[in-house]
Amino acid sequence: MFINNFDPVALNFLSFEIRWYSLSYIFGIVFAWIYCKKFLIKDEKILSLFDDLISYLIIGVILGGRLGYIIFYNLNYYSKNLLEIFMVWKGGMSFHGGLLGVIIATYIFSKRNKIKTFIFLDLISMSAPIGIFLGRISNFINSELYGKETDLFWSVKFEKVDNIFRHPSQIYEAFFEGIILFIILNFIFKKQLYKSPGFISALFLIFYSIFRFFIEFTREPDVQIGYILFNLSLGQLLSFLFFMFGIFLFYKKK
Numbered sequence: 001m002f003i004n005n006f007d008p009v010a011l012n013f014l015s016f017e018i019r020w021y022s023l024s025y026i027f028g029i030v031f032a033w034i035y036c037k038k039f040l041i042k043d044e045k046i047l048s049l050f051d052d053l054i055s056y057l058i059i060g061v062i063l064g065g066r067l068g069y070i071i072f073y074n075l076n077y078y079s080k081n082l083l084e085i086f087m088v089w090k091g092g093m094s095f096h097g098g099l100l101g102v103i104i105a106t107y108i109f110s111k112r113n114k115i116k117t118f119i120f121l122d123l124i125s126m127s128a129p130i131g132i133f134l135g136r137i138s139n140f141i142n143s144e145l146y147g148k149e150t151d152l153f154w155s156v157k158f159e160k161v162d163n164i165f166r167h168p169s170q171i172y173e174a175f176f177e178g179i180i181l182f183i184i185l186n187f188i189f190k191k192q193l194y195k196s197p198g199f200i201s202a203l204f205l206i207f208y209s210i211f212r213f214f215i216e217f218t219r220e221p222d223v224q225i226g227y228i229l230f231n232l233s234l235g236q237l238l239s240f241l242f243f244m245f246g247i248f249l250f251y252k253k254k
Contacts, residue, residue, distance in 0.1 A: 068097010
C-alpha cells in the first residue's frame, strides 16, 4: 500500500507556479513531435508540413479538451463561473473533447495543404500514447480521477482526498492507454502506417476505448455526474461511441 501526498506544483518561483499538469502537456507534445519527426515520417513533404501542424494541434487539444470538459462534465458549474472557463491550469480537461479538437484541427490543416487527413491522424495516433501516459501520471500526482476503494496490496491512499485506500486507476490508464497502446500501434501495426491511411487511427480508437471502458470500472465516477446509464460512467459511454466509430473506420479502411 502506498501513500500519495505529492505536491501538484512542480516548480515555485516567487508567486509563479508551474504544475505537473501543465508540464505533462508540454512534454507530451514535445516528445510526440520529436518521435514523429525522427522515427515515423519518411516523406519530405509531410516532414516539412508537420511543424506547422503542431500549432493547430495545440489549439485543438486545449480548446477541445477544455470545452469538452465544460460541456460533457460540468456545464452547470461553469455556466455560473464563466471566468473559470479560462483557468486551464487548474485542471478540467476531457480526453474525448481533446480528441475531437485534434481531429477538427487536423482536418482543417490537411484541407488547406491538400493532404489526406488520415496521414496526419495516423501519425498523431502513434505518438499520442506518449502524451496520454504523461497526462495520467500527472493525474496521479494531482490526486484526481482516483479509483474506488480496495484492499489490494498496491492500493493507494490519496491524502488530499480522504483516508481510504483506493485503486490507482490513473496508473492503470497510464500503463494500458500509454505503454500498451504505444506498443500495439508502433511495434505490431507500424508497417500499416502508409499502406492504408486511417487504419492506425481506427486501431487507436478501438484499443483506447476498450482500455478506458474497462479501467473505468475501478474508477470513481465524477461527483457532479455519477453514473449515467446501466451503472456506466459518462467516460464509458463516450468510449463506447468512439469504439463504434473506430470499428466502422476499421472495416472501411481495411
